[in-house]
Amino acid sequence: NAGVTQTPKFQVLKTGQSMTLQCAQDMNHEYMSWYRQDPGMGLRLIHYSVGAGITDQGEVPNGYNVSRSTTEDFPLRLLSAAPSQTSVYFCASSGRGYTDTQYFGPGTRLTVL
Amino acid sequence: LAKTTQPISMDSYEGQEVNITCSHNNIATNDYITWYQQFPSQGPRFIIQGYKTKVTNEVASLFIPADRKSSTLSLPRVSLSDTAVYYCLLDGSSYKLIFGSGTRLLVRP
Numbered sequence: 001n002a003g004v005t006q007t008p009k010f011q012v013l014k015t016g017q018s019m020t021l022q023c024a025q026d027m028n029h030e031y032m033s034w035y036r037q038d039p040g041m042g043l044r045l046i047h048y049s050v051g052a053g054i055t056d057q058g059e060v061p062n063g064y065n066v067s068r069s070t071t072e073d074f075p076l077r078l079l080s081a082a083p084s085q086t087s088v089y090f091c092a093s094s095g096r097g098y099t100d101t102q103y104f105g106p107g108t109r110l111t112v113l
Numbered sequence: 114l115a116k117t118t119q120p121i122s123m124d125s126y127e128g129q130e131v132n133i134t135c136s137h138n139n140i141a142t143n144d145y146i147t148w149y150q151q152f153p154s155q156g157p158r159f160i161i162q163g164y165k166t167k168v169t170n171e172v173a174s175l176f177i178p179a180d181r182k183s184s185t186l187s188l189p190r191v192s193l194s195d196t197a198v199y200y201c202l203l204d205g206s207s208y209k210l211i212f213g214s215g216t217r218l219l220v221r222p
Contacts, residue, residue, distance in 0.1 A: 004156075033209070042200060042212035043157065058209065090156045092210075101147065102210060104156025 001026050004105035006091050012111045013081040021076040021108050023091030031094045032074040033058070033102065034066065036087040043090060049074055081112045117201045122217040131188045133216050135201030138182050144203040146177060146184045151198045151215070161186070162204065188218075196220045 035043035045058030049068040092102040118136040149157035174187040198215040
């Protein structure tokens with residue numbers, strides 16, 4: 001199993017540009033989530049999904065869109081990038097069990113100029 | 114969601130036992146206490162999870178008193194590779210984790 005994979009590893013955008021961060025998992029997990037981590041801080045939940053076709057907002061959803069058309073993939077879209085979105089983005093997945101733990105991807109480091 | 118409070122940083126030396134305490138006064142009945150470890154430039158990694166009393170695995174032990182208002186992560190005989198940030202979380206669902214700032218553990222030679 002590859003686990004949770006994310007692409008790209010690094011990305012530089014100009015203010016106003018849009019892009020999609022890709023996330024895929026091969027563990028057949030129902031739940032997937034996106035977090036962002038700013039320097040020296042903990043992770044903050046952006047959006048999450050409890051299954052294909054079902055998504056919901058986390059703590060900091062503004063400026064981001066998600067969709068979940070398949071169990072495996074959970075892309076995160078930045079609609080119009082802003083310097084405040086400069087961060088490291090982590091995707092995670094977990095099973096449906098009440099105490100199932102989250103498996104995190106390696107992260108995407110995004111810089112918005 | 115209930116918050117957790119843990120020390121910002123801790124220092125230790127190789128071979129010592131490290132205990133990191135987390136306070137969670139408003140823990141809910143259905144919350145499990147979960148600890149994650151994060152190395153620089155990597156995603157967090159699950160260490161241990163418990164509901165009450167004591168849990169031990171090959172990496173760490175987790176001590177939870179009867180009132181569940183705090184918990185202690187114990188790392189036996191730490192090495193330099195244990196230098197990382199450790200997060201204490203209350204896990205009432207497996208997909209909506211709320212991370213605090215964590216505890217930065219520095220292990221010195």
